[in-house]
Amino acid sequence: xxxxxxxxxxxxxxxxxEHLCDEIKKLVDPLTEEQFWRKPxxxxxxxxxxxxxxTGNLSHFxxxxxxxxxxxxxREREFTET
Numbered sequence: 417x418x419x420x421x422x423x424x425x426x427x428x429x430x431x432x433x434e435h436l437c438d439e440i441k442k443l444v445d446p447l448t449e450e451q452f453w454r455k456p457x458x459x460x461x462x463x464x465x466x467x468x469x470x471t472g473n474l475s476h477f478x479x480x481x482x483x484x485x486x487x488x489x490x491r492e493r494e495f496t497e498t
Contacts, residue, residue: 433474440467453498461495469494 444452444463453464461469472494480487 429478433478440470465495465497468497 444467447463451463453462455462455465469491472489472491475485475487476489479485480489
């Protein structure tokens with residue numbers, strides 16, 4: 417029974433994350449590289465940095481914490497990467 421619930425939860429989480437990834441791709445695909453990395457104001461974050469931040473967050477929590485991948489997050493880089 418527990419294995420069934422775990423499998424269902426894993427499938428639901430995976431499906432939701434894949435759906436959200438597709439939605440983000442739809443939003444950023446039309447952007448040029450310059451638009452993707454441009455900050456709307458100072459101080460501010462570009463869409464690119466927000467995507468890096470979201471990726472770092474998910475890699476840390478889902479991969480590192482839930483999956484035990486050993487991922488080590490560099491949160492500072494998520495907002496300073498050029």
